[in-house]
Amino acid sequence: MGAVITGVETVDLRFPTSRELDGSDAMNEAPDYSAAYVVLRTEGDTPDGHGFTFTIGRGNELAVQAAELVGARAVGMDVDEVVGDLGAFARHLDGDSQLRWLGPHKGAIHLGTAAVVNAAWDLAGKRAGKPVWKLLSDMAPAQIVDLVDWRYLRDALTPDAARAMLERAEPGRAEREQTLRDNGYPAYTTSAGWLGYDDVKLARLCREAVDAGWDSIKIKVGADVDDDVRRCRIVRDTIGPGRRLMIDANQTLGVDEAVAWWERLREFDVWWFEEPTSPDDVLGHAAIARRIAPTHVATGEHGHNAVMFKQFLTSGGMGICQLDACRLGGVNEAVAVLLLAAARGVPVCPHAGGVGLCELVQHLSMFDYVAVSGSAEDRMVEYVDHLHEHFVDPVRMNGSFYLPPTAPGYSSEIRPETLRDFAWPHGSSWA
């Protein structure tokens, strides 16, 4: 018997981002970016595992409490067994039928699961001496397949078909890993286009983004269509015709309304229309996608589990797959979605920003590139330049490219002074 997981510690971490309207959009007018932070404590020299899920303020305590309830199932487990079979571990966390009732696989309880699973992957990476993207990319196809809970997915993709797909990608892994180390992974920026920014700030930030090498820029829309016409014109005029403009309505519109909105904005050559309507509306997204082609429908940041992604991907409702590392149940369920998306040829462009989402999803996209889809075409990770300073191993950018993390773990560890100062409600930033 090796070292065991001795306890689960949590921190209710909140950043007062609403004070500057960073992160403001048509649905979320004043978020306080927050994390339900989890530390899996272990014995002796064994590293601890750090993970979290992301919320936008009030109610973060529910995610914290959910992480404690789910995390209690990990206490006493042998670390070698956990990191040796992370698929079984994730299924074990999911296996309390009383807690399952609160979802299943959605809402606060699933956010809590995500935090604990992510912490276990951080622990696994540190124990292996590898960043998580590399730990995943070094796994055999059968090992990767075993990470996934296939119960509800086999009608879209069988484990055998997934393994065959991964085997086809295996010969190119080393070359793509080298490309990644040489060039990094492509990104796009959302930092210019928050809805709370005025036109002058929008134009200035777009100009600065172009000057800094960004060629894909996303802005928030969905509150007032006349405002959005004016703002899209400012962006297109500033960035010129050769760069990508994406728009994001953050779920504010109905199905027909979304198409009408797009009609007003199509002259600005919109590459994707993100979250046009309810994140649960698979069939609504599919209807929108048919009507706004060739603009892609992008969604997934509120896609709560792999069953939803299965439907979005098979129905044509998701032209761009924006999985979230913290809303899905952690790395394992994200791997399931990467497999489903690759099987359908849908590019994955993960949701990032928030607290540490950039730090996490870079690992997932790099693994996708090296070992799953084997492609970076039309694929980008969102980039937002907030809150990275709080991380022990923050993202490193090379212009508009993410450089691959080199430190062991999931880049999910937050600095101790941040955990102290931004703990809610008694940290110095809140007191």
Added chain:
Amino acid sequence: MGAVITGVETVDLRFPTSRELDGSDAMNEAPDYSAAYVVLRTEGDTPDGHGFTFTIGRGNELAVQAAELVGARAVGMDVDEVVGDLGAFARHLDGDSQLRWLGPHKGAIHLGTAAVVNAAWDLAGKRAGKPVWKLLSDMAPAQIVDLVDWRYLRDALTPDAARAMLERAEPGRAEREQTLRDNGYPAYTTSAGWLGYDDVKLARLCREAVDAGWDSIKIKVGADVDDDVRRCRIVRDTIGPGRRLMIDANQTLGVDEAVAWWERLREFDVWWFEEPTSPDDVLGHAAIARRIAPTHVATGEHGHNAVMFKQFLTSGGMGICQLDACRLGGVNEAVAVLLLAAARGVPVCPHAGGVGLCELVQHLSMFDYVAVSGSAEDRMVEYVDHLHEHFVDPVRMNGSFYLPPTAPGYSSEIRPETLRDFAWPHGSSWA
């Protein structure tokens, strides 16, 4: 200015039902039926509003905390304004964008919303001196339409079309209300077929059910198909060919697996197959429905919002609509689902059992019969004979029919001694 809502009180109420395996099924092997109970306190002579949501034990504290967070938005509001526009009230509760992030409209935060909205309807019924089914049934079509949040629903049903449908049902309201008072509303029983019961108990309970007048009986399946063949044979042999047998797999199966399961059980003339797979899998249910016709696919107890029901109803994935009064965001969202189902001609047979779900959904089905679908054909409310003794105004059965409640309110008020003895973890039943 009239009386205001002065505070929100909550109780974490849990019943140790796992001790007897009442409520056991293939997914939920040992539930402790629980309620996150809410009291909206008011000033002076104004009645208080009592409501709750339902969970099965561990994690109920998340629903309680969610109800407190959502309920805080009601404190200080004028009671007349609340009960005068319950649609606006429900949308107001939903309007905190930070809390919305935890869903949206799903999981713990939505369970909390349900508890508060249900409490407000209890208050509205008591203030009007009417049971909620009657309060709803006396509303004008336009008032009913205004109860609903239409943002994401208009592509399936417009408010105008809903109003026209309600107007067509208006002339028959009085006659159907009289029928209801004379005969009650039809029910079916699940009390015979919990998975934890042995064959002898199953046969005895089926026999007793037939003797008591039940002609529709549901049993749990989904753990072991050979066991299920044997148990279905016992039930069919006991109840004879003229009665309905329904089976419920409680989400345990994949899509193809569910069809294969049904192939083994079809000889027993199964009327519906309930929750064959993930409750989120609209397209999976639609595929199953196509392959097991004329057996109906029944689902909805884990349908978390009206957007999901919209898709289930338009895709053919839901032949029987089993809405839940506590998983949807309370009465208002249940009304939305009743309208969507009636527009598609899909019978609503609400999920009940648990803690007080029978007490609540009887109101919804009776309203559906009087003023929405105008039909009781193929419609039944689930009946389970547990825990009614804890309610101030428990359901009253006339054989296999629910008698319409006569006391003002939503039949949602629990007796004070129950609130004391079953409060978790310090009530006498837990201490």
